Amino acid sequence: MARSGNHPRGNVSLERRAWRIRRYAVRMAAVQGQGYIGQALGVADILAVAWFHALRYRPDDPAWEGRDRFLLSVGHYAIALYAALIEAGILPEEELETYGCDDSRLPMSGMASHTPGMEISGGSLGQGLPIAVGMALALRHKRNPAFVHNLMSDGELEEGATWEAAMAAAHHRLERLICIVDFNDQQADGRSREVLSAEPVEEKWRAFGWHAQRVDGNDIAALVAAFDRARALSEPRPRVIVCDTRMCRGVPFLERREIAHFVRVAPEEWERALAALDRAEPA
Ligand SMILES: Cc1ncc(C[n+]2csc(CCOP(=O)(O)OP(=O)(O)O)c2C)c(N)n1
Ligand SMILES: [Mg+2]
Secondary structure: OOOOOOOOOOOOOHHHHHHHHHHHHHHHHHHHOOOOHHHHHHHHHHHHHHHHHHOOOOOOOOOOOOOOEEEEOOHHHHHHHHHHHHHOOOOOHHHHHHOOOOOOOOOOOOOOOOOOOOOOOOOOOOOHHHHHHHHHHHHHHOOOOOOEEEEEEOHHHHOHHHHHHHHHHHHOOOOOEEEEEEEOOOEOOEOHHHHHOOOOHHHHHHHOOOEEEEEEOOOHHHHHHHHHHHHHOOOOOOEEEEEEOOOOOOOHHHHOOOOOOOOOOOOOHHHHHHHHHHHOOOO
């Protein structure tokens, strides 16, 4: 099977990819005056490493059978994945102006029927990992060596289906399944550790038969090492990377606000957010 380019748009640093993803996400949120921007800023580094270091895909053929699958279990993070898909050249940049509008291909929650590169309709939390297990089994039956990645949130660790799927993945030794947990310690009702703590998280995954790593999800070098390790391991187990992230990362005045599931941004503050990003433009 032909190897697709991991870097379809030239030799750009991963830091710069992440910065551009953040910028696209802020621009989209500004179109509607809302969006899950705290989450998008928080996972931008993970998406940069996933889409510009780890995943194999063809920007001009997003449905290529050999592509690594990237499932967005967290449908409310759609704005973040749209930004990565724009950076990857799968969606045109101009389309961000349609974010959340009628007839747009970029609805506020991720829908597979609407958007190239959106593998599943997420949003009913806890469904991504079960679907990923089914996909990984199906690919194995087809002798297709693609990896299946599932991006889920710390809130989804409270869904029973997550752990049923975790058990099934280990039972079937799905070594090409990589689960990425965005551990931002936040969910709709407050801090995840206070609402219903999933700690110790890595130990739980290990007890379910997974290879588990925990990294700073805003540290690109640490993420590169974790993705490399998850893909290169020869152990016949599914892999999880638990990523501790900071909501609103990259926009200091938003980072300093009380962390919230839905960050409220005044109309004039979108420009301020872009200006803050621009002051920190990486090489
Ligand atoms: C099964 C299900 N229950 C409830 C919701 C409503 N809901 C949407 S986002 C969210 C928070 C879940 O936690 P997390 O994804 O960690 O939140 P974040 O980090 O984005 O604040 C909830 C409860 C949902 N989408 N699906
Ligand atoms: Mg969360």
